[in-house]
Amino acid sequence: MLSVSSGCALLARNSPRSVLAASSSTLGSIGAASLQIQQRRFGHDLTIKRKTGKPVIEAGPYGGGRNSVSGHVATVFGCTGFLGRYLVSRLAQKGTQVIVPFRDEDEKRHLKIMGDLGQVVPMEWDIRDEGMIEECLRHSDTVYNLTGRAYETKNFSFADVNRDGARRIAEVAEASGVSRFIHVSHLNADANSESVFLRTKAEGEEAVRAAFPGATIVRPGPLYGHEDRLLNSIASWPITWHINYGQTRLRPTHSLNVAQALELMMDADNTAIGQTFSLANHRTYTISELMHLVESLTMNKIVRQSVNIPKLAITAAAKVGDLAWWQMLSPDELQRRYMDDKPDAPGTKSWADLGIEPDVLEEIAIVYLRRYRSHLYFEQPVENSGLRLKKEPYRVVD
Numbered sequence: 150m151l152s153v154s155s156g157c158a159l160l161a162r163n164s165p166r167s168v169l170a171a172s173s174s175t176l177g178s179i180g181a182a183s184l185q186i187q188q189r190r191f192g193h194d195l196t197i198k199r200k201t202g203k204p205v206i207e208a209g210p211y212g213g214g215r216n217s218v219s220g221h222v223a224t225v226f227g228c229t230g231f232l233g234r235y236l237v238s239r240l241a242q243k244g245t246q247v248i249v250p251f252r253d254e255d256e257k258r259h260l261k262i263m264g265d266l267g268q269v270v271p272m273e274w275d276i277r278d279e280g281m282i283e284e285c286l287r288h289s290d291t292v293y294n295l296t297g298r299a300y301e302t303k304n305f306s307f308a309d310v311n312r313d314g315a316r317r318i319a320e321v322a323e324a325s326g327v328s329r330f331i332h333v334s335h336l337n338a339d340a341n342s343e344s345v346f347l348r349t350k351a352e353g354e355e356a357v358r359a360a361f362p363g364a365t366i367v368r369p370g371p372l373y374g375h376e377d378r379l380l381n382s383i384a385s386w387p388i389t390w391h392i393n394y395g396q397t398r399l400r401p402t403h404s405l406n407v408a409q410a411l412e413l414m415m416d417a418d419n420t421a422i423g424q425t426f427s428l429a430n431h432r433t434y435t436i437s438e439l440m441h442l443v444e445s446l447t448m449n450k451i452v453r454q455s456v457n458i459p460k461l462a463i464t465a466a467a468k469v470g471d472l473a474w475w476q477m478l479s480p481d482e483l484q485r486r487y488m489d490d491k492p493d494a495p496g497t498k499s500w501a502d503l504g505i506e507p508d509v510l511e512e513i514a515i516v517y518l519r520r521y522r523s524h525l526y527f528e529q530p531v532e533n534s535g536l537r538l539k540k541e542p543y544r545v546v547d
Protein backbone atom coordinates (compact mmCIF):
# COMPACT_ATOMS: atom_id res chain seq x y z
CA MET A 150 0.00 0.00 0.00
CA LEU A 151 1.32 3.45 -0.87
CA SER A 152 1.47 5.85 2.07
CA VAL A 153 0.43 9.48 1.68
CA SER A 154 3.97 10.74 2.30
CA SER A 155 5.62 8.37 -0.17
CA GLY A 156 2.94 9.27 -2.70
CA CYS A 157 3.71 12.94 -2.21
CA ALA A 158 7.43 12.27 -2.55
CA LEU A 159 6.73 10.43 -5.77
CA LEU A 160 4.66 13.33 -7.00
CA ALA A 161 7.35 15.77 -5.96
CA ARG A 162 10.23 13.94 -7.62
CA ASN A 163 8.57 13.30 -10.93
CA SER A 164 6.72 15.26 -13.54
CA PRO A 165 2.95 14.62 -13.75
CA ARG A 166 3.45 12.54 -16.88
CA SER A 167 6.08 10.31 -15.29
CA VAL A 168 3.84 9.92 -12.25
CA LEU A 169 1.19 8.56 -14.57
CA ALA A 170 3.64 6.12 -16.06
CA ALA A 171 4.84 5.06 -12.62
CA SER A 172 1.31 4.80 -11.32
CA SER A 173 0.29 2.07 -13.70
CA SER A 174 3.40 -0.03 -13.08
CA THR A 175 3.95 0.35 -9.33
CA LEU A 176 0.59 1.08 -7.84
CA GLY A 177 -1.20 -1.78 -9.56
CA SER A 178 -3.84 -2.81 -7.09
CA ILE A 179 -4.86 0.63 -5.83
CA GLY A 180 -6.74 1.33 -9.00
CA ALA A 181 -4.54 2.88 -11.62
CA ALA A 182 -7.54 3.84 -13.71
CA SER A 183 -9.09 6.03 -11.03
CA LEU A 184 -5.70 7.54 -10.19
CA GLN A 185 -5.15 8.34 -13.84
CA ILE A 186 -8.41 10.23 -14.03
CA GLN A 187 -7.54 12.09 -10.85
CA GLN A 188 -4.07 12.89 -12.15
CA ARG A 189 -5.31 14.11 -15.50
CA ARG A 190 -7.45 16.67 -13.77
CA PHE A 191 -4.98 17.80 -11.15
CA GLY A 192 -1.22 17.29 -11.28
CA HIS A 193 1.61 18.47 -9.05
CA ASP A 194 5.16 19.10 -10.05
CA LEU A 195 8.11 20.30 -8.06
CA THR A 196 11.14 21.99 -9.55
CA ILE A 197 14.10 23.19 -7.56
CA LYS A 198 15.62 26.35 -8.99
CA ARG A 199 19.28 25.79 -9.76
CA LYS A 200 20.67 29.13 -8.62
CA THR A 201 18.82 29.58 -5.33
CA GLY A 202 17.61 26.07 -4.47
CA LYS A 203 14.09 27.46 -3.98
CA PRO A 204 11.15 25.19 -4.87
CA VAL A 205 8.60 25.98 -7.56
CA ILE A 206 5.44 23.93 -7.08
CA GLU A 207 3.13 23.57 -10.05
CA ALA A 208 -0.48 22.58 -9.51
CA GLY A 209 -3.76 22.54 -11.33
CA PRO A 210 -5.09 21.31 -14.65
CA TYR A 211 -2.69 19.95 -17.22
CA GLY A 212 -1.63 22.32 -19.96
CA GLY A 213 -2.00 25.34 -17.70
CA GLY A 214 -4.89 27.73 -18.05
CA ARG A 215 -5.87 30.85 -16.18
CA ASN A 216 -6.93 28.94 -13.07
CA SER A 217 -3.86 26.73 -12.83
CA VAL A 218 -0.80 27.59 -10.76
CA SER A 219 2.61 27.44 -12.44
CA GLY A 220 4.28 28.07 -9.09
CA HIS A 221 6.26 30.94 -10.55
CA VAL A 222 6.08 34.58 -9.63
CA ALA A 223 7.58 36.72 -12.37
CA THR A 224 8.23 40.44 -12.60
CA VAL A 225 8.19 41.89 -16.11
CA PHE A 226 9.88 45.30 -16.25
CA GLY A 227 8.90 46.95 -19.53
CA CYS A 228 5.57 45.08 -19.54
CA THR A 229 3.69 48.13 -20.75
CA GLY A 230 5.47 48.10 -24.11
CA PHE A 231 4.88 46.22 -27.35
CA LEU A 232 6.60 42.93 -26.52
CA GLY A 233 5.72 43.12 -22.83
CA ARG A 234 1.98 42.64 -23.31
CA TYR A 235 2.47 39.36 -25.20
CA LEU A 236 4.83 38.02 -22.58
CA VAL A 237 2.51 38.95 -19.71
CA SER A 238 -0.38 37.34 -21.56
CA ARG A 239 1.53 34.07 -22.06
CA LEU A 240 2.72 33.94 -18.46
CA ALA A 241 -0.61 34.81 -16.89
CA GLN A 242 -2.49 32.32 -19.09
CA LYS A 243 -0.31 29.53 -17.71
CA GLY A 244 -1.03 30.45 -14.10
CA THR A 245 2.09 32.47 -13.32
CA GLN A 246 1.57 35.39 -10.99
CA VAL A 247 2.94 38.38 -12.86
CA ILE A 248 4.07 41.62 -11.26
CA VAL A 249 3.61 44.41 -13.81
CA PRO A 250 5.59 47.54 -12.92
CA PHE A 251 4.12 50.66 -14.51
CA ARG A 252 4.78 54.38 -14.68
CA ASP A 253 1.51 55.62 -16.10
CA GLU A 254 -1.82 54.47 -14.63
CA ASP A 255 -3.41 54.00 -18.05
CA GLU A 256 -0.57 51.95 -19.48
CA LYS A 257 -1.22 48.82 -17.41
CA ARG A 258 -5.00 48.54 -17.59
CA HIS A 259 -5.00 46.10 -20.50
CA LEU A 260 -2.60 43.79 -18.63
CA LYS A 261 -4.83 43.36 -15.58
CA ILE A 262 -7.34 41.19 -17.43
CA MET A 263 -4.76 38.84 -18.92
CA GLY A 264 -4.74 36.58 -15.88
CA ASP A 265 -7.04 35.25 -13.22
CA LEU A 266 -8.17 37.48 -10.38
CA GLY A 267 -5.13 38.57 -8.35
CA GLN A 268 -2.64 36.98 -10.73
CA VAL A 269 -1.61 40.18 -12.49
CA VAL A 270 -0.35 42.64 -9.91
CA PRO A 271 0.40 46.21 -11.03
CA MET A 272 3.02 48.12 -9.00
CA GLU A 273 4.24 51.63 -9.62
CA TRP A 274 7.97 51.98 -10.18
CA ASP A 275 10.75 54.33 -11.13
CA ILE A 276 13.78 52.98 -12.95
CA ARG A 277 16.04 55.21 -10.83
CA ASP A 278 14.59 54.07 -7.49
CA GLU A 279 16.18 50.90 -6.12
CA GLY A 280 13.61 50.68 -3.32
CA MET A 281 10.74 50.55 -5.80
CA ILE A 282 12.55 48.01 -7.96
CA GLU A 283 13.11 45.84 -4.90
CA GLU A 284 9.41 46.01 -3.99
CA CYS A 285 8.51 44.89 -7.50
CA LEU A 286 10.70 41.79 -7.47
CA ARG A 287 10.76 40.91 -3.77
CA HIS A 288 8.54 37.83 -4.18
CA SER A 289 9.59 36.82 -7.69
CA ASP A 290 11.70 33.88 -8.75
CA THR A 291 12.02 35.16 -12.32
CA VAL A 292 12.66 38.70 -13.50
CA TYR A 293 12.39 39.88 -17.09
CA ASN A 294 13.86 43.18 -18.18
CA LEU A 295 12.20 44.42 -21.34
CA THR A 296 12.74 48.11 -20.65
CA GLY A 297 14.42 49.89 -23.50
CA ARG A 298 13.92 53.01 -25.53
CA ALA A 299 14.72 53.44 -29.19
CA TYR A 300 14.78 57.25 -28.77
CA GLU A 301 15.88 59.66 -26.05
CA THR A 302 13.54 61.85 -24.05
CA LYS A 303 14.31 64.99 -22.07
CA ASN A 304 14.36 62.95 -18.85
CA PHE A 305 16.09 59.77 -19.99
CA SER A 306 19.09 59.25 -22.24
CA PHE A 307 19.77 55.92 -23.99
CA ALA A 308 22.35 55.13 -21.33
CA ASP A 309 19.91 55.88 -18.48
CA VAL A 310 17.49 53.20 -19.67
CA ASN A 311 19.49 50.67 -21.69
CA ARG A 312 22.61 50.51 -19.53
CA ASP A 313 22.14 52.06 -16.08
CA GLY A 314 18.52 50.94 -15.69
CA ALA A 315 19.38 47.39 -16.74
CA ARG A 316 22.32 47.29 -14.34
CA ARG A 317 20.22 48.59 -11.44
CA ILE A 318 17.47 46.01 -11.96
CA ALA A 319 20.03 43.19 -12.27
CA GLU A 320 21.86 44.28 -9.10
CA VAL A 321 18.66 44.46 -7.07
CA ALA A 322 17.53 41.08 -8.46
CA GLU A 323 20.80 39.45 -7.47
CA ALA A 324 20.69 40.98 -3.99
CA SER A 325 17.07 39.84 -3.51
CA GLY A 326 17.78 36.19 -4.32
CA VAL A 327 15.98 36.01 -7.66
CA SER A 328 16.59 32.68 -9.45
CA ARG A 329 16.42 33.72 -13.09
CA PHE A 330 17.12 37.01 -14.81
CA ILE A 331 16.21 37.34 -18.48
CA HIS A 332 17.32 40.52 -20.19
CA VAL A 333 16.12 41.63 -23.61
CA SER A 334 18.76 43.40 -25.66
CA HIS A 335 18.99 43.81 -29.45
CA LEU A 336 20.31 41.66 -32.31
CA ASN A 337 22.67 44.45 -33.42
CA ALA A 338 23.92 45.45 -29.94
CA ASP A 339 27.57 46.33 -30.38
CA ALA A 340 29.97 48.26 -28.17
CA ASN A 341 31.57 49.77 -31.30
CA SER A 342 28.38 50.68 -33.12
CA GLU A 343 27.87 54.14 -34.60
CA SER A 344 24.42 54.17 -33.05
CA VAL A 345 24.32 55.29 -29.41
CA PHE A 346 21.25 53.12 -28.88
CA LEU A 347 23.07 49.97 -30.00
CA ARG A 348 26.19 50.88 -28.03
CA THR A 349 24.22 51.33 -24.82
CA LYS A 350 22.37 48.07 -25.49
CA ALA A 351 25.75 46.27 -25.62
CA GLU A 352 26.88 48.07 -22.46
CA GLY A 353 23.61 47.03 -20.83
CA GLU A 354 24.33 43.37 -21.63
CA GLU A 355 27.76 43.64 -20.06
CA ALA A 356 26.39 45.40 -16.98
CA VAL A 357 23.71 42.74 -16.53
CA ARG A 358 26.21 39.89 -16.86
CA ALA A 359 28.46 41.51 -14.24
CA ALA A 360 25.62 42.20 -11.82
CA PHE A 361 23.72 38.92 -12.22
CA PRO A 362 25.90 35.90 -13.07
CA GLY A 363 23.81 33.40 -14.99
CA ALA A 364 21.56 36.02 -16.59
CA THR A 365 20.07 35.08 -19.94
CA ILE A 366 20.50 37.67 -22.68
CA VAL A 367 17.99 37.73 -25.52
CA ARG A 368 18.77 39.54 -28.77
CA PRO A 369 15.70 39.84 -30.98
CA GLY A 370 15.68 41.22 -34.50
CA PRO A 371 13.28 44.04 -35.48
CA LEU A 372 9.88 42.97 -34.22
CA TYR A 373 6.65 42.90 -36.18
CA GLY A 374 3.17 42.57 -34.76
CA HIS A 375 0.10 44.69 -34.07
CA GLU A 376 1.97 47.52 -32.38
CA ASP A 377 5.23 47.31 -34.34
CA ARG A 378 7.24 50.20 -35.68
CA LEU A 379 8.18 48.30 -38.83
CA LEU A 380 5.25 47.15 -40.96
CA ASN A 381 2.93 49.77 -39.43
CA SER A 382 5.47 52.46 -40.09
CA ILE A 383 6.01 51.38 -43.70
CA ALA A 384 2.24 51.29 -44.24
CA SER A 385 1.57 54.68 -42.69
CA TRP A 386 4.82 56.67 -43.29
CA PRO A 387 6.34 55.10 -46.44
CA ILE A 388 8.21 58.29 -47.24
CA THR A 389 10.54 57.82 -44.24
CA TRP A 390 11.60 54.44 -45.64
CA HIS A 391 12.66 55.73 -49.05
CA ILE A 392 16.28 55.85 -47.99
CA ASN A 393 19.45 53.94 -48.78
CA TYR A 394 17.78 52.98 -52.09
CA GLY A 395 15.80 50.39 -50.11
CA GLN A 396 18.88 48.21 -49.79
CA THR A 397 19.20 47.95 -45.98
CA ARG A 398 18.73 44.32 -45.02
CA LEU A 399 16.51 43.42 -42.06
CA ARG A 400 15.57 40.21 -40.30
CA PRO A 401 11.97 40.88 -39.19
CA THR A 402 10.98 38.77 -36.20
CA HIS A 403 7.50 37.86 -35.06
CA SER A 404 6.80 39.37 -31.63
CA LEU A 405 4.70 36.33 -30.63
CA ASN A 406 7.64 33.98 -31.32
CA VAL A 407 9.88 36.06 -29.07
CA ALA A 408 7.25 36.14 -26.32
CA GLN A 409 6.99 32.35 -26.56
CA ALA A 410 10.77 32.02 -26.34
CA LEU A 411 10.90 34.27 -23.29
CA GLU A 412 8.21 32.21 -21.61
CA LEU A 413 10.02 28.93 -22.30
CA MET A 414 13.29 30.29 -20.94
CA MET A 415 11.77 30.64 -17.50
CA ASP A 416 11.86 26.86 -17.00
CA ALA A 417 14.72 25.98 -19.35
CA ASP A 418 17.45 26.35 -16.73
CA ASN A 419 19.87 23.94 -18.41
CA THR A 420 19.43 25.53 -21.82
CA ALA A 421 19.23 29.18 -20.88
CA ILE A 422 21.22 30.00 -17.74
CA GLY A 423 24.20 32.18 -18.63
CA GLN A 424 23.42 31.96 -22.36
CA THR A 425 22.79 34.52 -25.08
CA PHE A 426 20.04 33.90 -27.62
CA SER A 427 19.88 35.51 -31.07
CA LEU A 428 16.22 35.45 -32.07
CA ALA A 429 15.72 36.77 -35.58
CA ASN A 430 14.34 35.72 -38.93
CA HIS A 431 16.39 33.11 -40.77
CA ARG A 432 15.93 35.20 -43.92
CA THR A 433 16.91 38.75 -44.65
CA TYR A 434 14.65 41.16 -46.51
CA THR A 435 15.70 44.45 -48.04
CA ILE A 436 13.56 47.42 -47.11
CA SER A 437 12.50 47.51 -50.73
CA GLU A 438 11.21 43.92 -50.47
CA LEU A 439 9.34 44.81 -47.30
CA MET A 440 7.76 47.81 -49.02
CA HIS A 441 6.58 45.62 -51.88
CA LEU A 442 5.17 43.15 -49.37
CA VAL A 443 3.29 45.89 -47.52
CA GLU A 444 2.06 47.36 -50.80
CA SER A 445 0.68 44.02 -52.00
CA LEU A 446 -1.03 43.18 -48.74
CA THR A 447 -2.50 46.61 -48.04
CA MET A 448 -3.39 47.13 -51.72
CA ASN A 449 -2.15 50.70 -51.35
CA LYS A 450 0.39 52.55 -53.46
CA ILE A 451 3.52 52.62 -51.34
CA VAL A 452 6.40 51.91 -53.67
CA ARG A 453 5.07 54.38 -56.24
CA GLN A 454 6.58 57.25 -54.27
CA SER A 455 9.92 55.77 -55.14
CA VAL A 456 12.18 58.79 -54.95
CA ASN A 457 15.13 57.99 -52.72
CA ILE A 458 15.62 60.71 -50.10
CA PRO A 459 19.30 61.69 -49.80
CA LYS A 460 20.86 60.97 -46.42
CA LEU A 461 21.73 64.61 -45.82
CA ALA A 462 18.15 65.76 -46.37
CA ILE A 463 16.50 63.10 -44.22
CA THR A 464 19.10 63.59 -41.46
CA ALA A 465 18.31 67.32 -41.39
CA ALA A 466 14.59 66.52 -41.26
CA ALA A 467 15.16 64.03 -38.41
CA LYS A 468 17.11 66.65 -36.44
CA VAL A 469 14.27 69.13 -36.78
CA GLY A 470 11.72 66.40 -35.96
CA ASP A 471 13.70 65.52 -32.86
CA LEU A 472 12.85 68.92 -31.37
CA ALA A 473 9.18 67.92 -31.16
CA TRP A 474 7.97 66.64 -27.81
CA TRP A 475 6.25 63.65 -29.37
CA GLN A 476 8.18 60.78 -30.93
CA MET A 477 9.29 61.21 -34.51
CA LEU A 478 12.16 59.72 -36.49
CA SER A 479 15.20 60.48 -34.33
CA PRO A 480 18.67 60.95 -35.89
CA ASP A 481 19.90 57.82 -34.10
CA GLU A 482 17.02 55.74 -35.39
CA LEU A 483 17.66 57.07 -38.88
CA GLN A 484 21.26 55.96 -38.61
CA ARG A 485 20.06 52.47 -37.67
CA ARG A 486 17.91 52.40 -40.80
CA TYR A 487 21.11 52.47 -42.83
CA MET A 488 22.54 49.46 -40.97
CA ASP A 489 22.00 45.86 -42.06
CA ASP A 490 20.84 43.45 -39.40
CA LYS A 491 23.69 41.25 -38.25
CA PRO A 492 23.83 37.48 -38.48
CA ASP A 493 23.53 35.57 -35.19
CA ALA A 494 26.62 36.27 -33.11
CA PRO A 495 28.95 33.25 -32.88
CA GLY A 496 28.32 31.10 -29.83
CA THR A 497 24.78 32.34 -29.28
CA LYS A 498 21.80 30.00 -29.15
CA SER A 499 18.67 30.38 -31.23
CA TRP A 500 15.14 29.15 -31.92
CA ALA A 501 16.07 25.50 -32.40
CA ASP A 502 17.50 25.31 -28.87
CA LEU A 503 14.04 26.16 -27.57
CA GLY A 504 12.20 23.94 -30.04
CA ILE A 505 10.55 26.89 -31.82
CA GLU A 506 10.10 27.16 -35.58
CA PRO A 507 9.78 30.89 -36.27
CA ASP A 508 6.81 32.12 -38.33
CA VAL A 509 7.10 33.09 -41.99
CA LEU A 510 6.62 36.82 -42.48
CA GLU A 511 4.70 36.50 -45.76
CA GLU A 512 2.15 34.23 -44.12
CA ILE A 513 1.58 36.29 -40.99
CA ALA A 514 1.88 39.90 -42.17
CA ILE A 515 -1.70 40.11 -43.49
CA VAL A 516 -3.00 39.81 -39.92
CA TYR A 517 -1.31 43.08 -39.07
CA LEU A 518 -1.69 44.87 -42.39
CA ARG A 519 -5.30 44.24 -43.39
CA ARG A 520 -6.43 47.26 -41.40
CA TYR A 521 -4.58 49.55 -43.83
CA ARG A 522 -6.75 48.39 -46.73
CA SER A 523 -9.50 50.48 -48.18
CA HIS A 524 -13.01 49.26 -47.34
CA LEU A 525 -13.33 48.33 -51.01
CA TYR A 526 -10.75 45.58 -50.75
CA PHE A 527 -10.84 44.90 -47.02
CA GLU A 528 -12.06 41.32 -47.20
CA GLN A 529 -10.24 40.30 -50.37
CA PRO A 530 -8.21 37.12 -49.85
CA VAL A 531 -4.42 37.38 -49.89
CA GLU A 532 -4.30 35.60 -53.27
CA ASN A 533 -5.97 38.63 -54.85
CA SER A 534 -3.40 41.03 -53.48
CA GLY A 535 -0.82 40.18 -56.10
CA LEU A 536 1.60 38.96 -53.43
CA ARG A 537 3.73 36.20 -54.81
CA LEU A 538 4.73 34.06 -51.89
CA LYS A 539 8.32 33.25 -52.67
CA LYS A 540 9.16 29.60 -52.79
CA GLU A 541 12.86 30.28 -52.36
CA PRO A 542 14.24 32.10 -49.33
CA TYR A 543 15.04 35.74 -50.10
CA ARG A 544 18.49 35.32 -48.72
CA VAL A 545 19.36 32.97 -45.93
CA VAL A 546 21.52 34.61 -43.28
CA ASP A 547 25.17 33.56 -43.59
Ligand SMILES: NC(=O)c1ccc[n+]([C@@H]2O[C@H](COP(=O)([O-])OP(=O)(O)OC[C@H]3O[C@@H](n4cnc5c(N)ncnc54)[C@H](OP(=O)(O)O)[C@@H]3O)[C@@H](O)[C@H]2O)c1
Nearest residue numbers: 227228229230231232252276295296297305369370371372
Ligand atom coordinates in the same frame (compact mmCIF):
# COMPACT_ATOMS: atom_id res chain seq x y z
N1 LIG B 1 10.57 46.56 -30.99
C1 LIG B 1 11.60 46.08 -31.63
O1 LIG B 1 11.62 46.03 -32.86
C2 LIG B 1 12.78 45.54 -30.86
C3 LIG B 1 13.79 44.87 -31.54
C4 LIG B 1 14.86 44.35 -30.82
C5 LIG B 1 14.93 44.54 -29.45
N2 LIG B 1 13.95 45.21 -28.82
C6 LIG B 1 14.05 45.38 -27.37
O2 LIG B 1 13.01 44.66 -26.76
C7 LIG B 1 12.57 45.32 -25.58
C8 LIG B 1 11.07 45.55 -25.68
O3 LIG B 1 10.82 46.23 -26.89
P1 LIG B 1 9.42 46.94 -27.16
O4 LIG B 1 9.29 47.10 -28.60
O5 LIG B 1 8.35 46.25 -26.39
O6 LIG B 1 9.67 48.37 -26.52
P2 LIG B 1 8.59 49.50 -26.18
O7 LIG B 1 7.28 49.20 -26.77
O8 LIG B 1 9.23 50.81 -26.50
O9 LIG B 1 8.45 49.38 -24.60
C9 LIG B 1 9.51 49.73 -23.80
C10 LIG B 1 9.18 49.47 -22.36
O10 LIG B 1 10.25 50.05 -21.60
C11 LIG B 1 9.69 50.95 -20.65
N3 LIG B 1 10.55 52.11 -20.46
C12 LIG B 1 11.16 52.85 -21.40
N4 LIG B 1 11.83 53.85 -20.83
C13 LIG B 1 11.62 53.74 -19.49
C14 LIG B 1 12.04 54.49 -18.37
N5 LIG B 1 12.81 55.57 -18.48
N6 LIG B 1 11.61 54.09 -17.15
C15 LIG B 1 10.84 52.99 -17.01
N7 LIG B 1 10.40 52.24 -18.03
C16 LIG B 1 10.79 52.62 -19.26
C17 LIG B 1 8.37 51.41 -21.23
O11 LIG B 1 7.55 51.83 -20.16
P3 LIG B 1 6.45 53.01 -20.36
O12 LIG B 1 5.26 52.35 -20.99
O13 LIG B 1 6.20 53.46 -18.97
O14 LIG B 1 7.06 54.05 -21.22
C18 LIG B 1 7.88 50.13 -21.91
O15 LIG B 1 7.26 49.31 -20.97
C19 LIG B 1 13.37 46.61 -25.51
O16 LIG B 1 14.46 46.43 -24.67
C20 LIG B 1 13.85 46.82 -26.93
O17 LIG B 1 15.05 47.56 -26.99
C21 LIG B 1 12.87 45.70 -29.49
